[in-house]
Amino acid sequence: MRSLLRSGFTVHGFSVVEAENAADGLKTATFNPPDLVILDLSLPDLHGGEALERLRSWSNVPVIVLSAESNEDEMVRLLRSGADDYVAKPFGMAGLLARGQAVLRRQFKRAIESPVVVVRPLAVDLAGRTVLLANTRIKLTRKEYHLLHILAKHVGLVVTHDQLLREIWTGNQRDNIQYLRILVRKLRQKIEPDPNHPRLLITESGIGYRLEKGSRN
Structure with missing residues (x-):
C-alpha cells in the first residue's frame, strides 16, 4: 500500500x-x-x-x-x-x-480568505505585512516579522524549533537554536505587555513556540 x-x-x-x-x-x-x-x-x-x-x-x-x-x-x-x-x-x-x-x-x-490574525491586543495583517498592537502600528525587523508571520499562519498550533530555523535562517545558522531564542526575546519585547510573563508568544518546552489562539477576522 x-x-x-x-x-x-x-x-x-x-x-x-x-x-x-x-x-x-x-x-x-x-x-x-x-x-x-x-x-x-x-x-x-x-x-x-x-x-x-x-x-x-x-x-x-x-x-x-x-x-x-x-x-x-x-x-x-x-x-x-x-x-x-x-x-x-x-x-x-x-x-x-x-x-x-x-x-x-x-x-x-x-x-x-483570512489575511488578518487577531490575538488581542495584537493584529497581524498577513497580506499587508503590518502589525498593530492595541490599534497602534509597531515596527519590526525583517526577521522579527518573519517569525511572527509564521506563528500567525499557524495560530494556536505549535511550530517546532526546526521548522522556524529552516524558514528564517540559511547556512550554519539553521542549526543554532540560540539565534531563535534571541529573536523570540526581541519580538516579545515589542508585542508582549510584560515580556517576562508572555501571554501571546508561548514557549512549548523542548518543541517550539505557539502564538496563543484568539479571535480571527
Whole structure:
C-alpha cells in the first residue's frame, strides 16, 4: 500500500515521506510538518482514529483517511474528529490524487480568505505585512516579522524549533537554536505587555513556540 501511494504521488510531483506506524507518523509530522497526510486506519501500533485525534490536538494539516470498510458511522465519526476526506478501499489512485489536490486547494483558499490574525491586543495583517498592537502600528525587523508571520499562519498550533530555523535562517545558522531564542526575546519585547510573563508568544518546552489562539477576522 505504501509503495502504491509513494509511486502515485511522486509521479505527480509530490515529495513523499513514509511512516510504517502511528508513532513514526506523528513524530515525522511534528518535526517535518507535511502539507497533506494520507492516514490508513489499519496501523500496527494504534488505531488510525486515535492517531487522527492526537494529530488534531496540535495540527490543522489536511488529512485523508483510508479504510478497509465502507462504514458510514465510522466515516461520520472520523470527519467530525477532523478528517478532511474518507476513502474506502479498494480505491483508484487517480481518484485519491484528485481528492488530495481538492483538500489542498480548500486549505489554500482558507488561508488567503483570512489575511488578518487577531490575538488581542495584537493584529497581524498577513497580506499587508503590518502589525498593530492595541490599534497602534509597531515596527519590526525583517526577521522579527518573519517569525511572527509564521506563528500567525499557524495560530494556536505549535511550530517546532526546526521548522522556524529552516524558514528564517540559511547556512550554519539553521542549526543554532540560540539565534531563535534571541529573536523570540526581541519580538516579545515589542508585542508582549510584560515580556517576562508572555501571554501571546508561548514557549512549548523542548518543541517550539505557539502564538496563543484568539479571535480571527
